[in-house]
Amino acid sequence: MSVRKEGLPVLTDAFSTRIVEWQQRHGRHGLPWQHTRDPYRVWLSEIMLQQTQVTTVLTYYERFLQRFPDVTALAAASQDEVLALWSGLGYYSRARNLHRCAQAVVSQHGGQFPRSSEQLQGLPGIGRSTAAAVAAFCFGERVAILDGNVKRVLTRVLGFAGDLAQAVQERALWGQATALLPDRGIEPYTQGLMDLGATLCSVRAPQCLLCPVRDLCVAAATQTQTKFPVKTRKLKRSKREHLWLWLCWRDRVWLVQRPDQGVWAGLWSLPEFETAPGFEQHSAGWPGQADRLPPFTHVLTHLDWTLHPVRWTLPADLEEAQAAALVSAWPTGRWFTQAEALAAGLPAPLRKLLLSRRPGGALSRARRARGVGSV
Ligand code: SF4
Known part of the structure; x- marks a missing residue:
């Protein structure tokens, strides 16, 4: 088999053969989602591994499987419980789609994942590459994957200089990836490409001397590795600042559920105010004590959020009705005990903040300042 396109090199079966042999000798073999053909487990790992490092995923993956051993158990859970288990992994739309996908597998497919990549792509949160990975690993379908790591490997090997911000170029690369597929051994080949991208063919310092396809690689030959892949459209970053109200009454904290869209969608969080004066106006006349805590910046993909x-x-002796009146502006909120809050789906910085309330936690050591200050 060969891959031909004007301006691109011709690759023969040598490419896939070497990837497969390298995977078998040097690839990763001990990950908990390998050596299984259970689509639930493979799918779960693929979703978790999107935008998250393997070392982080390992703990979450085991915990998730203990609580939801199969797709039926996951489908039957509440979204709150799924988000709580996902808390800290970030990119929470993955968790909501995971839940919706499990429900679709149960309601539309009798609890069995479809066996083809084409059908898998019809499920919530499953894109073309994830569908291909599940179909290749679980059902042996001869189909190409093209996640971020694999894009890097293939564009470098092929010297593919098309701008992947353009759909036409992305489609062309899919075409190349498909043409490179071996006739046999789709599983070790797919795993090998993933492993090569995750280990040797790194973003900034690829270890080409150890690479099994070095003599086939255009980028290595021309010392242009870091020029690939080409993607001109960058995410525009923005900044945002908010005052975050950590309202405590007796042993409870007031949390509000965030909307279904946007940052931390569906998670429980603290009420926000755009400005300190806005907050002061809102809280004028409230009884109790205000402590300003050190601000921090939470870095998201597209946003620096201070x-x-x-x-x-x-005051602890505040009547229930009075406490309820103070929080009536947030109809999606409720009081949580500390234990209930920590068991809920929380953004990672809030979890950290609540934990700092414990004796010896960061808050007890933090400098406290009376008054609200400015935002
Ligand atoms: S030779 Fe280097 S740049 Fe080319 S695929 Fe291997 S590691 Fe990546």
Whole structure:
């Protein structure tokens, strides 16, 4: 088999043969989602591994499987419980889609994942590459994957200089990836490409001397490795600042459920205010004590979000009805005990903040300042 396109090199079976042999001798073999053909486990790992390192995923993966051993158990769970288990992994739309996908597998496919990549792509949150990985690993379908790591390997080997921000170029690369598929051994080949991208063919310092396809690689021959892949459209970053109200009453904290769209969608979080004056106006006349805590910046893919936490402790003898009146502006909220809050789906910085309330936690060591200050 060969891959031909004007301006691109001709690759023969040598490419796939070497990838397969390298995977068998030097690839990764001990990951918990390998050596299984259970599509539930493979799918779960593929979703978790999107935008998250293997070392982080390992703990979450085991915990998830203990609580939801199969797709039926996951489908039957509440979204809150799924988000709580996902808490800290980030990119929470993955968790919501995971849940929706499990429900679709149960309601539309009798609890069995479809066996073809084409059908798998019809499920929530399953894109072309994830569908291909599940179909190749679980059902032996001869189909190409093209996740971020594999794009890097293939564009470098082929010297593929098309701008992947353009759909036509992305399609062309899919075509190349498909033409490179071996007739046999789709599983070790797919795994080999993933492993090569995750280990040797790194973003900044590829270890070409150890690479099994070095003599076939255009980027290595021309010392242009870091020029690939080409993608001109970059995410535009923005900045945002909010005052974060940590409202405590007796042993409880007031949390609000975030909307279904946007940052931390569906998670439980603290009420936000765009400005300190806005907050001061809102809280004028409130009883209790306000402590301004050190601000911090939470870095998201497209956003640097600086949060200024203010911990407001209401008097313990405040009547229930009075406490309810103070929080009536947030109909999606409720009071949580510390234990309930920590068991809920929380953004990672909030979990850290709540844990700092424990004796010896960061809060007890933090410098506290009376007053709200400015945002
Ligand atoms: S030779 Fe280097 S750049 Fe080319 S695929 Fe191997 S590691 Fe990547």
